[in-house]
Amino acid sequence: MHCIGNGGFFMWWWIASAAALAVLIVVVLLSSVRVxxxxxxxxxxxxxDASLSALFGLVRLRYKVPTVELKPWLNGIRMKVAPEETSGVLPELDFAREEIRRFVQRVRKLIAHMKNYKRFFADTLKHVHVxxxxxxxxxxxxxAAETGMTGGVVxxxxxxxxxxxxRWMSFERLPSVTxxxxxxxPTFRTEIVIRTRMKVFRIIAIGAMLVYRVLKRRGGWIVWLRVLLGRSPKESTA
Structure with a gap:
C-alpha cells in the first residue's frame, strides 16, 4: 500500500486550506451589506432609527435618534442619540451653525477634488438595491377643503x-405610498421606512474607483488627506 509522506500530506493540506479560503472570500464578496x-x-x-447588517448577520449595528430638536438657525441642531437597547439619560450632541458650515465646506472641498464626481455618484447609486x-x-x-387640496399636493x-x-436606484419591489x-x-404623522442592500464586492469596487478618481484629480489626494485629518479646507491646496 502506498503511503503519503509528510511532504505530500502538507501539500494537500495547503491545497485544501487555500481552496477553503478562496471559497470563503468568494462567499464574503457575494454577501450583502444591508441598511x-x-x-x-x-x-x-x-x-x-438606523441599522446595518453584514456578513449574513454576523455584523450588526443599530442606532436611534429619538429626538431631533431644531434650534434657532443661528444656534444649529441638537440631537439625542441612543445605541440599541440603551436606557437612562441619552447623550446629547450639539452642532452649532459654524460647525455645520465647516462640515458642508469640507464635503464640498472633497467633492470638488474628484474627477467626474457626478458620474461617480450616478454609478454608485445604480448599484444600490432598494x-x-x-x-x-x-x-x-x-x-375639510384645505385638507383635500393639501392631500393632492402631498x-x-x-x-x-x-x-x-x-431613475437613480434599482427597486426590487414597488414602493408602498399612502x-x-x-x-x-388638525393632525400630522408620517413614517418613512427604506431598506437597501449592496454586494460587498461592489462596495470594494466603489472604494477603489473613489481612490482612482481622487488620484486622477490634480492635487486631489493632498486635499483629501488634509481634510480627512481634520485640517481646515482653507489650509488645503490643490
Missing part, C-alpha cells in the same frame, strides 16, 4: 420624489 432607515414624525416629535420603501402620511387640517410631491429616486387625510381635525 435600514426609518424616520417617524408625529406632531413635534421626531425619531430616526428592498423596501414605505412612506405613510396621515394629516388633517381644521378645514401625493404630487411623493410621486415626483419617487420618480427621481427610480396619504390618508383626516378631515376637520
Amino acid at each position: 435600514r432607515l426609518k424616520y417617524y414624525r408625529e406632531g413635534e416629535n421626531d425619531e430616526v 428592498v423596501e420603501l414605505r412612506w405613510d402620511t396621515r394629516f388633517g387640517l381644521t378645514d 401625493w404630487g410631491l411623493k410621486s415626483a420624489l419617487l420618480g427621481v429616486a427610480s 396619504v390618508t387625510p383626516v378631515f376637520n381635525q
Whole structure:
C-alpha cells in the first residue's frame, strides 16, 4: 500500500486550506451589506432609527435618534442619540451653525477634488438595491377643503420624489405610498421606512474607483488627506 509522506500530506493540506479560503472570500464578496432607515414624525416629535447588517448577520449595528430638536438657525441642531437597547439619560450632541458650515465646506472641498464626481455618484447609486420603501402620511387640517387640496399636493410631491429616486436606484419591489387625510381635525404623522442592500464586492469596487478618481484629480489626494485629518479646507491646496 502506498503511503503519503509528510511532504505530500502538507501539500494537500495547503491545497485544501487555500481552496477553503478562496471559497470563503468568494462567499464574503457575494454577501450583502444591508441598511435600514426609518424616520417617524408625529406632531413635534421626531425619531430616526438606523441599522446595518453584514456578513449574513454576523455584523450588526443599530442606532436611534429619538429626538431631533431644531434650534434657532443661528444656534444649529441638537440631537439625542441612543445605541440599541440603551436606557437612562441619552447623550446629547450639539452642532452649532459654524460647525455645520465647516462640515458642508469640507464635503464640498472633497467633492470638488474628484474627477467626474457626478458620474461617480450616478454609478454608485445604480448599484444600490432598494428592498423596501414605505412612506405613510396621515394629516388633517381644521378645514375639510384645505385638507383635500393639501392631500393632492402631498401625493404630487411623493410621486415626483419617487420618480427621481427610480431613475437613480434599482427597486426590487414597488414602493408602498399612502396619504390618508383626516378631515376637520388638525393632525400630522408620517413614517418613512427604506431598506437597501449592496454586494460587498461592489462596495470594494466603489472604494477603489473613489481612490482612482481622487488620484486622477490634480492635487486631489493632498486635499483629501488634509481634510480627512481634520485640517481646515482653507489650509488645503490643490
